[in-house]
Amino acid sequence: MAGGQERILRRRIKSVQATKKITKAMELIAASRIVKAMGRINDARPYLTAMTKVVEDLAASSGLPKSRYLADPQPGPRGMLVITSDRGLCGSFNSAPLRMVEKAVAQPGTQAKIVAVGKKAQSFFRYREIPVEHQVLGVTDRPTYAHAQEIAQQVLALYDAGEATTVDAFTTRFLSAGSQRLEVIPILPIDPEKFLSGTHGQSLDFEIEPSPEELIDPLLRLYVEEMIFALLLEASASEHAYRQRAMKAATENAEELIKKYTRIMNRARQDAITTEIMEIVGGAEALRASDNLEELE
């Protein structure tokens, strides 16, 4: 009877042990992916720096030409770019930005145009019946520049058509392996100050071909692509960092459970043995008692 409880517990311990093995493996995989994702962030950095320098020099040498991408944010429909992953088991990596967008959309007077990256965003918005302009899947695991181009095209199309007067990205920034932060980053319009900061001091006289006016729009479109690419890379690294932490917690939790169940199981077994001994001793006593009675008679 008591052995039944012991068997149930033994089975549960086994299943928790199996789960622990899986979470441990996921934790290790995520850890190795963080390193790779950080490498990709570093590889992409020189281009972004050089790219910014080109616009800065253009601004310094002939003044920043007028562009529809450079302006103060105007009131109007808000474009929102949400970056989530395709897979779960990564703590609040997906739920946090999605809840933030949901809150922003629910604000009275807000007209939202959503560009959603990741399967998690897709199912979230579908379930809540929030309309999404465009979806991109299969990105954060290993973002490529082609992904960034596709997303940037959608974002720029919304902006160019006037369907969104501003576009913000709701995404997780990767500050370091130990620290990531959810941020809302303005993508469009681009703040001209960004390119004017580095210009005081020496200003070279650039030969520009074709004219600065013709160059600025393609450059800024490229800048948007590049900005989105950088955000995707950071989100990817963050996803792996979140997953590693979530899986580490799960592994620790499994260890705790195993310890707890083992203790309960041992007690159950001990109880069963004690009961059995009591029964045997009781039985023996009863036998001896009846023998004594017979002798007396």
Add this chain to the structure above:
Amino acid sequence: MAATMHAELLTPERSLFSGDVTYVMARTGDGDIAFLANHAPFIGTLEICVVKIERPGEADLFAAVHGGFVHVAKNRVTLLADVAELANEIDVARARLAMERAEQVLAHATDTSVEAALRRAHVRLAVSETFTRHS
């Protein structure tokens, strides 16, 4: 020894080349352009083209570049390419296939994106050919 300058060939995903060079040739919107040391500051667009980089004491470097920007300042040439490949990285079979496919489409239609694809394939093949001839 000829005067050198610093050159970089960058793509969004990684840096393909960075080092001291004596000569860089590329094609901008206005035609071919070559940069030597101490070139005047310059900003321009890059076409789909072959880029040739000459290094002191080492073999010349060829790369297929598919559009982007070039920035020259303070004796540094920076090539910012959307997509670029060094000669030894090019998948010749794939480029040839892409060329044939594009030619088939263009035989009975005009499509600017297919034309660009054809140009990309041509550039890739040209780069890998010069590379194999040199080595």
